[in-house]
Amino acid sequence: MLFNSVHFAIFFPIVVTLYFLLPHKFRWILLLIASYYFYMAWIPIYVLLLIISTIVDYIGGLLLDKTEKEYKRKLILGVSLFVNLGILFTFKYYNFFMDSIEKLSIYLNIPLNIHYSSLLLPIGISFYTFQTLAYTIDVYRRKVKPEKHLGIFALYVSFFPQLVAGPIERADSLIPQLKEHHNFDIKRVSDGLKLMAWGLFKKVVVADRLGMMSAYVFANPQSHEGPGLLFAMIFSSWQIYCDFSGYSDIAVGSAKVLGINLIQNFERPYFSRSFPELWRRWHISLMNWFRDYVFYPLGGSRYGVLNTCKNLIIVFTLSGVWHGANWTYIFWGFLMGVCLVLSLITRDIRKVIVEKIGLTHFPKIHQGLQMLITYSIFLFFGVPFRAEKIGDVFYIWSHLLTGWSNPTRGLDFDDFVVSLGMPTEQEFNSAIVALLFLIIVEAFQAYGVSLREKLEQRNIALRWACYYIFLFIIAFYGIWNSSPFVYFQF
Amino acid sequence: MKRFIPKDLLPIILLVPFFLFFIAINVFIDPSGLLRKKQEKQIAQWLNDGFGVINAINVDYRKIVKERIALLEKKPDIIVMGSSRAMIIDSSFFPDRHLLNCSLPSANLEDIIANYQVLYETNKLPEKLILCPDLHYFNAYAKSNFHLFQEYENALQRMKIVQNITLTDLIVKWIDPRYFQILSPGYFQESIRFFPAWVVGKIPRPQPIEYYETEEKVIRPDGSIIYESSRRQRTQQEIELKAERYAFKHPEGLVNYRYIDPTRELIFEKFLKMIKEDGVEVKIIFIPIHPRSYEILAQNKIYKIIIDVEKYMRDVFNSLDIPVYGSYDATQCNCVSTDFYDAVHAKPEAIKRFLSTSTGIKR
Incomplete structure (x- = not known):
């Protein structure tokens, strides 16, 4: 179900x-x-x-x-x-x-x-x-x-x-x-329902809409050049995040309605400032599992840097195996492990460089750059997660810089997005608006501001008007063909 | 009064109007006429009276076919069964014979068997049955609960097949699954789109017509259809884009098609034997799919199963001496891109052309 x-x-x-x-x-x-x-x-x-x-x-x-x-x-x-x-x-x-x-x-x-x-x-x-x-x-x-x-x-x-x-x-x-x-506690029930609605929004309004393009381009990358491939990579990264974190939100929300607290599985991972931080915020329950039952028994971060690096690569490669019976997942897991290792061993060098160029004087810019770089690395090395074959991974990587002199391949923009698998330009625009809305909400959360809590402090009429609009948006703009959640296959 | 509406329940009570609004929109606008029970009977009557029908969007074709068969005064010579892909087969394919096309959009194996059972139970079995099977018949994942449930069960009993009934099967046995659409956000979206037309009382409802020269999709009295002009006039580029998209975007009915389901194999084979025992002559037409779609599917690690499915069906038909025409592979039927409306719907001229090169189909 x-x-x-x-x-x-x-x-x-x-x-x-x-x-x-x-x-x-x-x-x-x-x-x-x-x-x-x-x-x-x-x-x-x-x-x-x-x-x-x-x-x-x-x-x-x-x-x-x-x-x-x-x-x-x-x-x-x-x-x-x-x-x-x-x-x-x-x-x-x-x-x-x-x-x-x-x-x-x-x-x-x-x-x-x-x-x-x-x-x-x-x-x-x-x-x-x-x-x-x-x-x-x-x-x-x-x-x-x-x-x-x-x-x-x-x-x-x-x-x-x-x-x-x-x-x-x-x-x-x-x-x-x-x-x-567990008694019927209206506050808890209502919080659970709100979380379920937010998860549903992520799934049916954002993820499934972004998925139209990413599924199409990743099924046939050879027909696309740099701009199309980059769009698909970005859409795919957010699709997977919204799909799975949306599922987790509905799961956590529905358990909450019944009075049971489940672990929060995602904590805005794309706002992470380093690779290790990203992996502390992505699929937290699985990463905790690997930490406790594989990483620590292997020796964890004891016994020196080399041993730690080896353990990290083993853990992430196994996480790739867990994700799917395909070499692309294993390759992806291995690459994530390598990125994590590189992130750890270059930590001191990066600190020195940042100080040398004076970025420490501009902490906001520094944080923004860190987030952008972390996301870009995850995006680039995340290609095997979505690609159907290892050959497709190398094709995408090697063609990312092609076609930029004529990004839309001579097509009008609406024809260009249609050629990338979106049904219409309007659908593409809806995807962008929905994604921006999600990013804004998460950006506020990242700075400790919960829009939901702000709304709860407003008077009942305004609050419920907003709830109704949000529910209407989910019902009307959602893609309701009951597409399965990406993580079901795992 | 306050004691009966505790403050604790206020948020739940405030949520109720949204869901009432949601259901009310679906019930009152009802763009597909789900709650208009007599709609299908009326369409069947128009068709049997020799009229074409337009605006039959999202109507329940299963019920139309059942009503039509019940209203038939004499047995047709030829019955065509298949999905929407077979709905372009009309009387001109078999001149001087009484043909009724009983195909249904998105028909699966259960639909075909249930509709055959309707013919059997109403004593309207034809002399000849043209079956246009589809690739998804043997996909365990392509189950649908929209077929005529009782007739399908009766057919299974005739074939002496005992099937495990799931809870969902039991529910849909008692409640028509169409009514669940009243709770469906997809139906809500459709209803909202029709809201302006509903306000001015202009929701397009099915209508009889005498002449078929129209831009709308028309169901003709022989059960075949003429597609709407927008589909007929698609450019080559549009058709090829649709063909690629279909194949690259998890084609309907083929998702998770990892093996040929043995239960469905058994049902299919027993069904064919039952038709033969009923004395009905069966002929098979494999309607091709767009050559580009076929090429992509045949190279996909999951969807390449379509090759095995066709081979399996051919073996079964050969073992039962049932003649087969056409192929899902358009190149085998000498069909090219221009012979299609989209990925899976071939034009009638294309089917006529490859049938004309085969012997025996018209006998």
């Missing part, structure tokens, strides 16, 4: 109403049924995978708690990792693995009879697998106590707001909240 569908518009109010009408002791049952229904609205049979993960980690958690012998505990952890990662590999990476073997065999001229799987990728599998893995590892580390209530644990794995695209929640944060009694 998509958050931007009529199906969800009917489902959610029914769940919320029943949730607050039911006595506390029955609420987990309602949420569990609702969560399974939410997942089964896609391919019902895949709920079995969710059930397998749930049972394996539930039993694993209980056994880990009862077992003292270290080798037995390691064995239990190993079984849990094997089952969860085995399912993930079978459904997500098997065909990619076989395809790579086949290509290698052709290259080495060794004939192989490769068998491919026809299994479809279950949506959200990487998200809930990582969530259950975090639980088992935390129990193994004795950081959290195992959950004894199977129903609550099943709900922790399947809680519908964050089931298919995160945020990836930790057991010590989510499980206690699922057990708590």
Whole structure:
């Protein structure tokens, strides 16, 4: 079920109403049924995978708690990792693995009879697998106590707001909240609904509109030159951000309505002043996961600069693998790791240069330049994330400077934007206006000014007039063909 | 009174008028006539009386076809079934025969089977069935709930196929999924666009016409359509742009088409056998898609499945001795870019041309 569908518009109010009408002791049952229904609205049979993960980690958690012998505990952890990662590999990476073997065999001229799987990728599998893995590892580390209530644990794995695209929640944060009694608190409900509306705006008004151009150009980059490619890269970067952060906002908002606080997954990453800062603000729950379960166990930033660099590159390459079974994602992850390493090792040199040229005397300009450079690096090295083939990545990079003597290729501007995949120039203009509005709101937030809070201080008539206009804009200017969220595929 | 409207509920109460406004706009303007139940029956009556119909935008073609079949006084000689791509096949393709084109826009396999069942249940099975299958029939992701649900179930029972029913299937069995459009923001957008016309009482509603020389899209009495002039007069450049866009922008029905769904294979094969057992002669026309679209799709790592889909269908038809004409690959049918209105809709002249070089289609 998509958050931007009529199906969800009917489902959610029914769940919320029943949730607050039911006595506390029955609420987990309602949420569990609702969560399974939410997942089964896609391919019902895949709920079995969710059930397998749930049972394996539930039993694993209980056994880990009862077992003292270290080798037995390691064995239990190993079984849990094997089952969860085995399912993930079978459904997500098997065909990619076989395809790579086949290509290698052709290259080495060794004939192989490769068998491919026809299994479809279950949506959200990487998200809930990582969530259950975090639980088992935390129990193994004795950081959290195992959950004894199977129903609550099943709900922790399947809680519908964050089931298919995160945020990836930790057991010590989510499980206690699922057990708590939450009264109907209008302030919280209203905050949740506002966040949902903002997320919907990002998704249907901004992301899906920008996506028209980026999808078209990235599907066929060879037909475009520098200006078109650059437009598509910029649109694509904002599309992915608005799509995923929009999803996260709706997820966090809908959980908030039910009284549950989820982790904030994005913090205006494009306003970051350095690459490490950007990655502390982008997909925060996943980055925290990699930090706690991969980076630290590898040694983190201990044992010297070289070891830190190696660990960062490993973590980001793995993050690329997590994002998708394709060499483009792995390449993207690797490049992000390299950028991060370069950012760290050039930190002192950059400081010296900034002081030498006197930029420290103009802090606002300095900050602006830092943001621009950080975004530009992310934009440039983000191309593999969106490209369909590695060949396309190099084509785009090598053609970014072409065609600037005649940017619109001799076409009127309206024909030019149509040639980039926008249906009309008006649609392009709407995309730009929506994007500018979003950037302005986030810029205010970056300087500590919340326009929402400012509005809440106004009188009721003005406030509600603005809410109505905003809802009307979402309904009327949104693209409502229920296009899936980009991150569902991960 | 204050006790009954706690201050806590004020924001929720203030939200209600927006949603009432939203629903009211959809209900009162209702640009597609979703709530006008008799609309389809009226259109069917006009068509059976020999009139063409214009302004039949977004009407429920499934219901029109069902009503038409019910109103037919005698069995047609030939029935054509397919999607909008097949709707340009008219009586001139089969002179001196009584043809009824029962194709539907965006028809999927369920639609074809349900409509065939309507013919069976009303004892109107034709002598010959021209089936124009589409590529998306075997895509597990291309499921739609808009087909005639009861007739489809009856057909499955005739084929002795037991299918798992999902909760959504159960809901749409009792509530016509069209009514959910009343809650749809997409429908709201459409309603707002028609708002000025609604205010002055000029929302274009379906109308009968006697002559087809018009700029509007016309449904003709034989069920075929003549496209609106804006589509007929597209320049070559516009058509090619549309062809490229279609293929590069996740084509409708083909998204996530990673394999040929075995359940649909089974249903399709049993359906063909059932038609043969009913004594109806079947002929297949693969209507080509634009050569540029085909070229792009055939090179895409997911969409290249269209080649396998056509091969699979050909194998099935061959095994059942069902004659096949045409191909999805326009080059196989000697069709060029000018033979198309857009990416997937071929012009009738093009279909006539490649059929004229085949033997047997008119027999």
